[in-house]
Amino acid sequence: MGIEERKERERQMRRQQIMDAAKKVFASKGFGGATMENIAEEAEFSPATLYLYFKNKDELFASLNLRMLQDLISRVEGVRDQKDLVPEKRIMALEKALYEVYLEDPLNVVNVLRFQSRGRLKSLSPELSGQIRECTRQYIRAIADLFQEGVRQGAFLDCHPVAFAEIVWSIFAGLVLNEDTKRGLDEGKDLLEPTLILALEIIGRGIMKN
Amino acid sequence: MGIEERKERERQMRRQQIMDAAKKVFASKGFGGATMENIAEEAEFSPATLYLYFKNKDELFASLNLRMLQDLISRVEGVRDQKDLVPEKRIMALEKALYEVYLEDPLNVVNVLRFQSRGRLKSLSPELSGQIRECTRQYIRAIADLFQEGVRQGAFLDCHPVAFAEIVWSIFAGLVLNEDTKRGLDEGKDLLEPTLILALEIIGRGIMKN
Amino acid sequence: MGIEERKERERQMRRQQIMDAAKKVFASKGFGGATMENIAEEAEFSPATLYLYFKNKDELFASLNLRMLQDLISRVEGVRDQKDLVPEKRIMALEKALYEVYLEDPLNVVNVLRFQSRGRLKSLSPELSGQIRECTRQYIRAIADLFQEGVRQGAFLDCHPVAFAEIVWSIFAGLVLNEDTKRGLDEGKDLLEPTLILALEIIGRGIMKN
Amino acid sequence: MGIEERKERERQMRRQQIMDAAKKVFASKGFGGATMENIAEEAEFSPATLYLYFKNKDELFASLNLRMLQDLISRVEGVRDQKDLVPEKRIMALEKALYEVYLEDPLNVVNVLRFQSRGRLKSLSPELSGQIRECTRQYIRAIADLFQEGVRQGAFLDCHPVAFAEIVWSIFAGLVLNEDTKRGLDEGKDLLEPTLILALEIIGRGIMKN
DNA sequence: AATGAATGAGCATTCATTCAT
DNA sequence: AATGAATGAATGCTCATTCAT
Numbered sequence: 020m021g022i023e024e025r026k027e028r029e030r031q032m033r034r035q036q037i038m039d040a041a042k043k044v045f046a047s048k049g050f051g052g053a054t055m056e057n058i059a060e061e062a063e064f065s066p067a068t069l070y071l072y073f074k075n076k077d078e079l080f081a082s083l084n085l086r087m088l089q090d091l092i093s094r095v096e097g098v099r100d101q102k103d104l105v106p107e108k109r110i111m112a113l114e115k116a117l118y119e120v121y122l123e124d125p126l127n128v129v130n131v132l133r134f135q136s137r138g139r140l141k142s143l144s145p146e147l148s149g150q151i152r153e154c155t156r157q158y159i160r161a162i163a164d165l166f167q168e169g170v171r172q173g174a175f176l177d178c179h180p181v182a183f184a185e186i187v188w189s190i191f192a193g194l195v196l197n198e199d200t201k202r203g204l205d206e207g208k209d210l211l212e213p214t215l216i217l218a219l220e221i222i223g224r225g226i227m228k229n
Numbered sequence: 230m231g232i233e234e235r236k237e238r239e240r241q242m243r244r245q246q247i248m249d250a251a252k253k254v255f256a257s258k259g260f261g262g263a264t265m266e267n268i269a270e271e272a273e274f275s276p277a278t279l280y281l282y283f284k285n286k287d288e289l290f291a292s293l294n295l296r297m298l299q300d301l302i303s304r305v306e307g308v309r310d311q312k313d314l315v316p317e318k319r320i321m322a323l324e325k326a327l328y329e330v331y332l333e334d335p336l337n338v339v340n341v342l343r344f345q346s347r348g349r350l351k352s353l354s355p356e357l358s359g360q361i362r363e364c365t366r367q368y369i370r371a372i373a374d375l376f377q378e379g380v381r382q383g384a385f386l387d388c389h390p391v392a393f394a395e396i397v398w399s400i401f402a403g404l405v406l407n408e409d410t411k412r413g414l415d416e417g418k419d420l421l422e423p424t425l426i427l428a429l430e431i432i433g434r435g436i437m438k439n
Numbered sequence: 440m441g442i443e444e445r446k447e448r449e450r451q452m453r454r455q456q457i458m459d460a461a462k463k464v465f466a467s468k469g470f471g472g473a474t475m476e477n478i479a480e481e482a483e484f485s486p487a488t489l490y491l492y493f494k495n496k497d498e499l500f501a502s503l504n505l506r507m508l509q510d511l512i513s514r515v516e517g518v519r520d521q522k523d524l525v526p527e528k529r530i531m532a533l534e535k536a537l538y539e540v541y542l543e544d545p546l547n548v549v550n551v552l553r554f555q556s557r558g559r560l561k562s563l564s565p566e567l568s569g570q571i572r573e574c575t576r577q578y579i580r581a582i583a584d585l586f587q588e589g590v591r592q593g594a595f596l597d598c599h600p601v602a603f604a605e606i607v608w609s610i611f612a613g614l615v616l617n618e619d620t621k622r623g624l625d626e627g628k629d630l631l632e633p634t635l636i637l638a639l640e641i642i643g644r645g646i647m648k649n
Numbered sequence: 650m651g652i653e654e655r656k657e658r659e660r661q662m663r664r665q666q667i668m669d670a671a672k673k674v675f676a677s678k679g680f681g682g683a684t685m686e687n688i689a690e691e692a693e694f695s696p697a698t699l700y701l702y703f704k705n706k707d708e709l710f711a712s713l714n715l716r717m718l719q720d721l722i723s724r725v726e727g728v729r730d731q732k733d734l735v736p737e738k739r740i741m742a743l744e745k746a747l748y749e750v751y752l753e754d755p756l757n758v759v760n761v762l763r764f765q766s767r768g769r770l771k772s773l774s775p776e777l778s779g780q781i782r783e784c785t786r787q788y789i790r791a792i793a794d795l796f797q798e799g800v801r802q803g804a805f806l807d808c809h810p811v812a813f814a815e816i817v818w819s820i821f822a823g824l825v826l827n828e829d830t831k832r833g834l835d836e837g838k839d840l841l842e843p844t845l846i847l848a849l850e851i852i853g854r855g856i857m858k859n
Numbered sequence: 860a861a862t863g864a865a866t867g868a869g870c871a872t873t874c875a876t877t878c879a880t
Numbered sequence: 881a882a883t884g885a886a887t888g889a890a891t892g893c894t895c896a897t898t899c900a901t
Contacts, residue, residue, distance in 0.1 A: 026884085033885095049348050051261050055871060065887045067873080076871065133343050135410050139259060155410075178427060182420075186428045189403025190396065196342065196406070197399050203350035204362045210392075217388060218396040225435030243860095265896060275862045277898080286896065453881095469769060471681050475875060485883045487877080496875065552826065553763050558679050560833035575830070598847060602840075606820065606848040609827050613819025616762065616826070620785075630812075637808060638816045645855030656863080663864095685892060695866045697894075706892065 046126030088154035106169035114219040256336030298364035316379040324429040466546030508574035526589035534639040676756030718784035736799035744849040
């Protein structure tokens with residue numbers, strides 16, 4: 020019925036509302052520093068209400084991760100599927116995709132990277148942590164595919180595509196965290212993009228067959 | 230004189246003792262999970278005693294960072310100063326240096342990387358955050374120098390050496406964190422070194438002239 | 440008319456439904472451990488609906504008490520009214536009546552006994568606590584009457600019948616709780632009935648004239 | 650050393666202080682109604698301090714139980730060991746002992762009885778719950794011994810002494826709870842003792858041979 | 860120098876209850 | 881009549897930190 024649908028839609032909107040608030044708060048205070056009350060306030064709900072939509076703080080945080088990962092996946096898969104681009108261009112398109120994910124929500128990307136740590140999030144439901152695991156596989160897979168294609172075309176050196184994907188991802192993650200650390204030390208301006216471009220150029224050259 | 234020195238030496242020893250304990254505890258429980266009492270127990274001191282040697286938990290943690298950073302610096306500077314190696318070899322020596330830092334104390338490297346965030350760094354005393362800033366500059370500088378030398382010798386493409394240094398460092402950091410995350414998800418085995426080698430090989434090829 | 444009656448009947452049925460659910464839930468989790476949501480789920484209603492039939496959790500619980508007390512009263516009065524039995528037999532019939540009340544719903548008898556405490560009773564609405572008071576009077580009265588009759592017949596010693604009634608009731612209550620406690624400690628088997636029989640035999644002998 | 654001893658003594662005093670406060674608060678609000686903060690206030694400590702002396706609320710409460718049970722045991726064993734009394738007198742001495750335990754702290758006896766329920770106290774350490782179990786055995790054993798002695802002397806009927814002990818204990822517990830319930834309903838005065846005396850007289854007569 | 864003792868300030872989470880629909 | 885949604889108000893418990901001794 021239309022009424023059922025509307026209810027469900029409203030429910031999703033409120034969930035979204037809470038996630039948006041959480042994003043802001045986690046971004047400004049970090050996971051440990053943010054309290055459920057902070058988030059509730061920001062979302063203009065009572066703390067108890069948060070628990071109607073998320074089982075606990077860990078799951079709320081993880082849902083943010085998931086959202087970011089899904090965004091990442093769709094962008095990276097987009098690049099993977101642009102089969103018409105020459106390999107070099109695709110590496111640059113990958114750079115762009117990663118950077119866009121970062122731009123979407125810089126602080127939260129940092130948080131996700133920092134907290135996606137072994138066992139740090141203790142009370143995740145199996146489903147959620149399964150989904151996160153799955154997403155992680157998926158974007159690594161997409162990057163690997165993209166690279167594999169270049170190998171197939173004879174453009175790239177033939178090395179383990181998943182390792183390669185992890186390297187690309189690590190550069191991204193490492194640079195993002197490095198940027199955050201530097202700003203913690205220096206209040207400098209954001210130099211992520213040029214460095215990321217440079218990095219992927221080097222990588223690109225590095226795997227190009229002669 | 231002698232007596233003063235001895236006292237100071239003893240003081241340093243106890244400091245060391247505490248740092249060793251802290252390293253263990255932070256490594257196994259993370260920063261947030263570790264309590265000052267846990268650390269005190271491990272160090273066989275009372276919690277109050279810790280505060281005679283470290284202003285607070287953050288600074289104790291940061292001191293650990295510092296130790297790791299100093300280790301890192303000395304190793305990287307060692308590589309920089311081996312002027313006789315050909316550029317390619319030096320990049321591999323750099324890889325080795327980074328990996329040794331990791332091996333020295335994997336869990337703590339992870340912790341350092343995860344927690345050196347904007348928010349946390351700002352809460353440190355000016356001296357300590359100054360020292361950390363200085364160390365960060367120093368190892369980045371050392372890597373940059375090492376690379377610069379290659380440029381000077383005409384072996385490497387001429388790009389911003391500091392950016393290059395950051396890229397190398399980010400790969401290291403990113404791979405280390407990635408490894409840790411993967412282990413949290415999958416309990417897989419440690420594949421850091423081969424991936425790190427591959428990464429630096431690619432990077433090496435990528436910056437080689439012609 | 441007929442329609443009104445039907446409505447009322449349906450209303451009573453739903454009330455009953457809720458009470459049945461509550462009985463189960465209180466029995467398995469205790470008063471403090473049971474939540475209104477638990478009960479609602481068991482009753483297949485929404486929590487809000489419970490409040491259409493009971494003012495609050497306390498009153499819902501107390502209604503259960505009342506039901507048990509009414510069962511108790513009718514059984515005890517049944518014994519009292521069996522005027523043809525010789526006094527000894529009537530004491531044994533009383534034992535049987537008490538034990539049947541227990542069998543009817545052991546866990547709830549325990550709950551009633553444990554929670555009918557000063558503090559809780561005072562928080563009930565005057566009507567409900569009045570009803571409970573009345574019931575308590577009634578079954579004590581019935582036991583007292585039963586005993587009084589024995590005195591009148593010259594079979595029993597002449598002591599305060601209400602005190603006697605309270606003693607009998609206390610033995611029952613005490614043994615039931617003791618049984619429950621023991622099971623909490625030892626997981627032993629249910630020895631209530633033989634002990635209850637023994638107790639009433641002793642009591643019986645104790646009040647028999649010579 | 651004297652200094653060690655003094656410290657230990659002080660520690661015990663503070664523990665005692667907390668237990669006294671807890672006793673008051675539990676007595677007036679019941680277990681569920683009392684908060685750790687209430688107790689802390691009454692004890693003139695901070696809530697956190699309570700946790701230096703008791704692992705959690707359950708254990709604090711159970712420690713009170715233990716104290717009461719130990720008092721009970723020592724009194725009942727006292728009666729058991731007065732071998733010179735004739736059986737009837739010893740039953741009355743038992744009555745006195747039980748009543749004294751009650752007088753020592755009426756409200757808490759009620760609480761102990763109400764909450765010594767299967768599984769109600771969830772987070773007890775095995776030691777503590779073991780001690781409680783042991784105490785329960787001990788006082789039942791003592792009453793049983795006392796009765797057994799009467800059997801041996803040929804004064805009492807020969808029935809299962811432990812069952813007998815449980816009956817006596819149940820009468821006591823039942824009357825105490827009944828008293829509390831009545832006061833919840835009526836604010837009447839305390840009639841426990843005469844009823845308890847009567848009950849034990851009846852019991853006494855009931856088990857006397859001929 | 861070392862610490863036993865104490866605590867202030869928090870914080871995630873729960874749940875009985877209400878009310879607009 | 882029934883309920884989905886929301887929440888106010890608690891509360892047990894933790895921990896970094898201090899300080900008298």
